[in-house]
Amino acid sequence: MNYKRWFTDYAPMILIWLGLVLLFGILSDNFVTSRTLATLASQVPPLAIIACGMTLVLIIAGIDLSVGSTLALASAMLGVALVDWEFPLILAIVVAVITGGLTGLFNGAISVYLRIPSFIVTLGTLEIARGLAYLATDSQTKYLGVALEPMARPLPGLGVPISFLIAVVVIIIGQFILTRTTYGRYLIAIGTNESAVRLAGVPTARKKISVFAITGLLTGLAAVFFTSRLGSADPNAGVGMELSAIAAVVIGGTSLMGGRGSIINSFIGVLIIATLGAGLAQIGASEPSKRVVTGLVIVLAVTIDALRGGFFQKLKMRFKTGTL
Amino acid sequence: MSEPLPSVLTVNRLNKAYNVPVLKDFDFDLRKGEVHALIGSNGAGKSTFAKILTGLTPRNSGEILFQGTPFKPSNKQEASAAGINMVLQELNVIPTLTVGENLFLHTLPHHKGIIARKELHQLSKQALTRLGLNELNPDQLADTLGVGQQQLVEIAGALAQNSSILILDEPTAALTGPEIERLFENIQRLREEGVAMIYISHRMDEIFRIADRVTVLRDGHRINTHDTDGVSMDTLVHEMAGDELAERHPHLEIQHRGPGLTVKNLTAKPAVNDVSFSVQKGEILGIAGLIGAGRTETLRAIFGADPKQSGTVFIGDETTPLSISSPTDAVKAGIGLIPEDRKQDGLLLNKSVSLNTTLSTLERFSKSGLIDHRKEFDATVATTDKLELKYDSVEQSVDELSGGNQQKVVMGRWLLCDSPVLLFDEPTRGIDVAAKETIYNALDQLAREGKTLVVVSSDLLELMSISHRILVMSAGKIAGEFTPDDWSQEAITAAAFSEYISTHERAQ
Numbered sequence: 001m002n003y004k005r006w007f008t009d010y011a012p013m014i015l016i017w018l019g020l021v022l023l024f025g026i027l028s029d030n031f032v033t034s035r036t037l038a039t040l041a042s043q044v045p046p047l048a049i050i051a052c053g054m055t056l057v058l059i060i061a062g063i064d065l066s067v068g069s070t071l072a073l074a075s076a077m078l079g080v081a082l083v084d085w086e087f088p089l090i091l092a093i094v095v096a097v098i099t100g101g102l103t104g105l106f107n108g109a110i111s112v113y114l115r116i117p118s119f120i121v122t123l124g125t126l127e128i129a130r131g132l133a134y135l136a137t138d139s140q141t142k143y144l145g146v147a148l149e150p151m152a153r154p155l156p157g158l159g160v161p162i163s164f165l166i167a168v169v170v171i172i173i174g175q176f177i178l179t180r181t182t183y184g185r186y187l188i189a190i191g192t193n194e195s196a197v198r199l200a201g202v203p204t205a206r207k208k209i210s211v212f213a214i215t216g217l218l219t220g221l222a223a224v225f226f227t228s229r230l231g232s233a234d235p236n237a238g239v240g241m242e243l244s245a246i247a248a249v250v251i252g253g254t255s256l257m258g259g260r261g262s263i264i265n266s267f268i269g270v271l272i273i274a275t276l277g278a279g280l281a282q283i284g285a286s287e288p289s290k291r292v293v294t295g296l297v298i299v300l301a302v303t304i305d306a307l308r309g310g311f312f313q314k315l316k317m318r319f320k321t322g323t324l
Numbered sequence: 325m326s327e328p329l330p331s332v333l334t335v336n337r338l339n340k341a342y343n344v345p346v347l348k349d350f351d352f353d354l355r356k357g358e359v360h361a362l363i364g365s366n367g368a369g370k371s372t373f374a375k376i377l378t379g380l381t382p383r384n385s386g387e388i389l390f391q392g393t394p395f396k397p398s399n400k401q402e403a404s405a406a407g408i409n410m411v412l413q414e415l416n417v418i419p420t421l422t423v424g425e426n427l428f429l430h431t432l433p434h435h436k437g438i439i440a441r442k443e444l445h446q447l448s449k450q451a452l453t454r455l456g457l458n459e460l461n462p463d464q465l466a467d468t469l470g471v472g473q474q475q476l477v478e479i480a481g482a483l484a485q486n487s488s489i490l491i492l493d494e495p496t497a498a499l500t501g502p503e504i505e506r507l508f509e510n511i512q513r514l515r516e517e518g519v520a521m522i523y524i525s526h527r528m529d530e531i532f533r534i535a536d537r538v539t540v541l542r543d544g545h546r547i548n549t550h551d552t553d554g555v556s557m558d559t560l561v562h563e564m565a566g567d568e569l570a571e572r573h574p575h576l577e578i579q580h581r582g583p584g585l586t587v588k589n590l591t592a593k594p595a596v597n598d599v600s601f602s603v604q605k606g607e608i609l610g611i612a613g614l615i616g617a618g619r620t621e622t623l624r625a626i627f628g629a630d631p632k633q634s635g636t637v638f639i640g641d642e643t644t645p646l647s648i649s650s651p652t653d654a655v656k657a658g659i660g661l662i663p664e665d666r667k668q669d670g671l672l673l674n675k676s677v678s679l680n681t682t683l684s685t686l687e688r689f690s691k692s693g694l695i696d697h698r699k700e701f702d703a704t705v706a707t708t709d710k711l712e713l714k715y716d717s718v719e720q721s722v723d724e725l726s727g728g729n730q731q732k733v734v735m736g737r738w739l740l741c742d743s744p745v746l747l748f749d750e751p752t753r754g755i756d757v758a759a760k761e762t763i764y765n766a767l768d769q770l771a772r773e774g775k776t777l778v779v780v781s782s783d784l785l786e787l788m789s790i791s792h793r794i795l796v797m798s799a800g801k802i803a804g805e806f807t808p809d810d811w812s813q814e815a816i817t818a819a820a821f822s823e824y825i826s827t828h829e830r831a832q
Contacts, residue, residue, distance in 0.1 A: 181693045182686045189683060192672040199629060199669050200683045200737060201655025259674070 013252065013268040020272060024279030031282050034159055041160040042152055042229060044274045045167035046071070046222035047244055051252075051266040052174040053104075053215030054245045059178070060211050061191045061258025062118035066107060066125035067219045068241035072133040072234070074100040074223035079142035079233025089147055096227075097220035103129055104216020108209035118212070126242070133235040141234045148228035163225040167267075170218065174263040187211060191258030247294075248273050251301040272297070329355040332488060332520045338376065338386030340544075344754070346372045348544040350386070354489065357518045359511060361531040361552070364541035365564050365817060366615050366782035370524050373541075374491050377522075378410045379403040391488070401430070407488035411495055417474045419467030424448035426466050427481045451484040452477075455510050472503040479507070483514070490514065491522045496530060497616075508534055526614055527824050528557055542566055561821065565784070565813035581605040583641060584776025585659075585745045587626060590635030595621035597800035599635070605744075608767060608777045610791030612784060613820050618800040619780040620664050623747045627661040628654045639745060655684060660738035662731075664749040664780075670734040671722050678704040678718040680733045685740045707736040712762045728759020735766060746770065748779045752786060764790055784813050799823035 025032040050067050057064045074096040081092035107125055111118040152161050178184035189197045190204050198204055227233055252269035254261030276297060280290045333354040340347040347369045354360050362370050375381040377388070379397030388395045390406065397403035417426050424444045425432065433443040448462030457476060466474060475495065482490055492511075496504050511521060511534055523535055531538055532552060540547040540563040547563045584605040591598050595618040603609045613619050625632040628648040636645035639658055646657045654661070663669035672680055681704045682689055689700040704718045711732040715725060722733055731751060738746055748767070752760045767790055771777055781787045787794055794811055796804040796819040804819030 180695055182690045182695055183693060185679065185686060185695060189672055189675070189679065192675055193668075195669050196672055197683065199627075199651050199661060199663055201651045201660075201741075202683065202686075203650070203652045259672070 009262060010264055010268070013265050013272075017268050017272050017275065020275050020279065024275070024282060028279070028282040031279055036278060036282070038154050038159050040271075040274050040278055041164045042154070043278075044270055045161075045163040046226040046229075046238075047241065047248065047274070048167040048267050048270045049170050049218050049222040049225070050215075050241065050245045051248045051270050052170055052263050053211075053218040054242075054249045055174070055252070055254050055261050055263045055266045056178070056187060056211045057118070057215050058246075058249055058254045058256060059187050059191045059258060059261040060208055061194075062111070062208070062211070063246070063256075064104075064107060064118065064122045064212065064215050065242045066103065066122040066129055067215065067245055068238035068243075069126045069129035069133065070100050070103045070216060070219045071223045071226060071238035071241060072236065073103065073129040073136070074220040075227045075233045075237050076133040076136040076142075076235055078224060078227050079144060080136050082144055082147060083142050093224050096223050097217055100220025100223060101213055101217040104219070105209065105213040107216070108212030111212070112205050112208050130235075133237075137233060137235045139235060141232050141236075143232045144227065145231070148224070149231060151225060151228040163228065166221075166225075170221075171263055171267045178261075178263055183207070188259055188261075191255075191260070193259075244273060247298045250305075251298060253301075253305050255305075269301075329357055332356050332391055333377075334389040335373075336387040336389075338373070338388065339384045340369075340372055340376060340381070341384055342754070344756070346544050347376075347383075350541075350544065351546050352539060354520045354522065355536075356488075356520055357515050358536040359515060359521045359523050359534050361523045361525065361535035361538040362541060363525070363528075363531065363538060363560065363564060365784070365820075367543075368541040368564075369544040370541055371493065374410055374493055374522065374524065377403065377408055377489075377491065404430075404485055407486060408491070409482040409485050409487040409489070410491035410493065411475075411479050411482050412493055417466045417469075417478055419465070421466055422463050423452070423460055423466055423469070423477055424462035426477060427451050427462070427484055429481070431485075447484070451480045454483060454513075455480045456506055472499045475499055476503065476507065479510070483510075483519075487519060489520050489522070491524070493524045494526070495523075496525070496527065504530075526821065528560070528821060529825055532557075540564055561818050562814050565817040581774050584639070585626075585778070586638040587622075588636045588638075588645075590622065590625055590632060590637075592621055592625035592630055592632040592635075595800055596625055596632075599797070599800075599802055601795055601802065601805075603745075603776050603778060605640075605774045605776050606771050607792045608771050608779060608790055610787035610794040611778065611780045611797060612782075612787055612794055612816050613797035613803075614824075615782065617797040617820065617823075619797050620749055622797070623661060623749050623778065623780060626654070627651055627659055627747060629661065655741065655743070658743050659745045659747065660684075660741055660743035662734050662738065662746065662748045662751055664753070666727075666730055666734055671730060673723040674721050676719045676721055677708065677713075677715055677725075677733055680722050681707055681718075681736045681740060684737050688740075703740060704736075707740050708732070710739065711736055711766055726756070726759070728755040728763070731755060731759070731763065732766075735763070739766075739770075743775075745776045746778070748777065748781075750781055751779065752781070752783065760786075784816055788813070788816075796820050 021032065030036070050071070054064060054067065077099040078092050078096035081087040081095040082089070087095065103125060107118065107122050110116060111121040151163050154161050178187070186202060186207055190207065194204060226237060248269035249261070249266045250256065251272055252262060252265030254266060273294065276294055277290060280293060285293070331353050335350060335352040338347050338350040339345070350369065350373065362373070364370055372381065376383050379399045379402050395406065397406065427448050428444060433440040433447065445462050452458065452460050452462065455476060457480060460473070466477065469477065479495065495507060499507060514521065523531070525531060535552045537549055538552050538555065538560065539549040540560060542564060582605055584603045584607065586602040588600050589598055590596055590600070599622055611619050621630065624630045625635070626637055628650045637648060638645055648654045648657060667673060678700055682700050686695070689696050689703060701718055708715070713729050713732045713736065715729065722730055725733070752763055755763070767777060767779065779787065779791065788811060794806045794816060795802055796806070796816055798820050801823055803822045804816070806816060
């Protein structure tokens with residue numbers, strides 16, 4: 001990866017984010033403070049980790065609408081394991097992550113082997129997992145006490161919790177897998193033209209299923225951090241989170257048509273959404289107007305991306321061929 | 325026909341090129357109330373002519389006079405309003421709408437936007453009766469009809485537009501014997517009403533039965549126009565085939581090195597019917613035939629891309645048949661396919677040259693799952709240089725390359741794979757002459773290295789210049805086998821048409 005490439009790939013997104021931070025810093029006296037940033041750092045890990053999986057799903061031209069409910073189910077299982085089964089913490093975390101992984105595996109296997117669009121399968125799972133979360137918790141919020149609290153507490157000296165560090169590590173590993181491994185290469189290829197990949201002799205079924213399974217595992221991990229922040233397992237957790245995740249990924253320039261995407265940019269997309277939310281709250285914007293602005297930013301981001309593919313590409317071609 | 329009827333359509337020096345010229349100074353005239361057949365081998369320009377007439381594609385130059393005035397439709401609606409309609413080979417019936425709605429899709433009778441059901445029913449009934457389709461209820465859903473009936477509904481739809489010219493492109497492809505009879509009765513009736521018809525078909529017996537005149541197209545040129553009464557089948561085949569001699573490519577001494585690929589009793593319904601052949605190592609086997617004869621489907625079935633009902637495939641001296649149920653199996657066994665539609669099935673268009681080239685061999689340029697970009701780069705450069713591929717960098721996306729260079733990228737993929745058996749489907753379609761030459765050289769080189777090559781092409785001269793042997797497919801069967809000693813364009817063309825000669829046999 002050369003510097004030029006790094007610059008063109010990530011710099012625009014980072015600049016937009018820094019611009020937002022700067023804007024709110026000017027509009028509000030106490031936005032750029034360690035307290036606001038610490039709050040952001042403890043808020044973003046669940047969404048960032050889910051967005052990592054969602055990026056992979058969109059890259060293979062699929063979609064996963066079930067992540068919000070899966071998060072609730074994994075959170076519920078974490079609570080059940082800790083409180084009802086009295087599992088040690090580490091084992092309970094494993095239970096949550098595996099719960100997410102199995103849900104993802106279900107999504108992938110049904111959609112690939114039965115050739116059902118992932119939109120439909122995961123729409124079903126959205127309901128199934130939510131229902132299971134209620135059943136597992138008896139529709140009650142399970143209070144978990146202090147067991148998970150350390151994960152949400154800022155680390156001394158760093159100002160960010162361990163969950164944030166883990167999220168960053170997940171993002172970096174994800175981006176590395178996407179750009180440097182054969183697996184990542186195949187995912188991009190499948191999303192670009194699955195028929196050509198198949199005719200090149202590359203098997204696609206298991207790779208596609210694994211993407212959904214990985215997204216499930218990551219959602220399970222996200223559930224652990226989400227739960228640790230609240231200190232309780234709530235079956236209502238994560239409602240609408242699938243849409244936030246898709247929004248962040250799309251703001252990051254990943255194509256809904258598949259074949260193109262960047263996990264790091266998805267992460268910056270998460271930061272942009274979170275900053276926007278926190279910043280608008282600080283300057284006293286009402287909840288409805290926050291939603292209007294966030295929605296506009298999503299549309300704007302996608303429009304710019306569409307122009308980048310169409311208009312700017314044409315401009316580049318005309319420049320190249322000397323007809324400009 | 326004593327007195328020639330007046331012309332409704334006169335075409336002068338019509339030219340059309342996509343990447344290569346398709347119609348060259350094409351002249352044509354159509355008289356009121358005649359059935360004028362248009363015949364020619366694949367790519368002769370028949371469909372392009374029909375598309376220009378119906379406004380689906382613009383011409384480059386030339387004049388079309390329709391009822392004496394210049395005619396230049398810019399879309400299908402305009403042509404249709406003027407009275408020129410076409411029935412396409414593929415079905416365009418919308419299965420979820422009723423027969424009546426399909427018939428009058430663009431001109432649905434309505435009152436303030438609400439469909440006038442009664443009026444539609446009556447109009448539809450009239451249109452159907454005109455075609456003798458009295459048994460059809462205009463209110464039944466189109467998908468309750470058989471394929472043949474759907475085709476007839478489509479024809480009824482075209483007729484309901486008050487056409488003065490009707491173009492029929494392979495209208496009997498989906499019809500059975502009795503349905504064909506009914507279609508012919510209707511063509512007869514229309515002729516009496518003064519409708520002029522252009523009838524495009526491979527099926528010579530049909531042409532002799534219903535056409536008044538027949539025009540032969542070859543390579544975009546009008547070769548001749550005959551009264552059907554006064555011409556023989558041999559003459560037509562001869563004119564379609566031409567007497568141009570294929571220029572032999574150099575290095576064509578056959579270097580047999582034992583069996584390469586053997587295919588036994590391959591059947592993949594409905595396109596491939598009990599096909600058997602074998603190819604030697606170092607041999608280039610050409611497969612000729614008309615479009616729809618099952619050539620592409622044969623390659624795809626061998627490669628595991630489509631399911632097959634029966635048939636075995638052997639490589640080399642092996643006596644146990646390969647078990648191929650997916651392209652992955654085929655590639656593992658040593659078979660590569662260069663598909664017909666390289667944009668749809670071959671390339672990842674907005675991805676780089678190197679990604680496309682190493683797609684099948686990526687594992688070779690990686691260690692425990694990590695791609696070695698240096699190795700990948702070197703291999704890409706080595707392979708593409710061998711094929712004289714022109715590009716700015718291996719990072720360039722392939723959609724910026726010309727058709728010829730794109731094809732070389734797909735070929736490069738299989739060169740890297742080192743597959744002993746390579747199946748080429750129309751490897752030079754839409755490619756300029758210079759790039760064709762390097763592809764021929766590459767084929768030659770591969771054969772001399774002892775690879776087994778099968779090449780499907782619709783360009784007979786090309787096949788005759790590069791192949792050691794040519795098989796001809798016709799209607800899903802092997803209809804002939806030729807060696808350089810006994811082949812001619814005429815003989816191969818005759819074989820390609822042979823299984824289509826009798827409609828009645830086919831209907832049984």
